[in-house]
Amino acid sequence: MACPICGKPTRPEWRPFCSKRCADLDLSRWLGEDYRIPAAGEDEPDDDAPAPPDGEDEP
Numbered sequence: 001m002a003c004p005i006c007g008k009p010t011r012p013e014w015r016p017f018c019s020k021r022c023a024d025l026d027l028s029r030w031l032g033e034d035y036r037i038p039a040a041g042e043d044e045p046d047d048d049a050p051a052p053p054d055g056e057d058e059p
Ligand SMILES: [Zn+2]
Pocket: 003, 004, 005, 006, 007, 008, 017, 018, 019, 022
């Protein structure tokens, strides 16, 4: 059986999903929230402006 969110194999602890992330995602969708899939699997803040770690190339 595959995760209905991302298609990865499910984990027994998160059945029918593969992870807490997908379970939360499905829950959020179910609740009607406008939720977008995190890219790297971590909660990232909305970053419209990139935050360079070092300002070497900054004027
Ligand atoms: Zn998944």
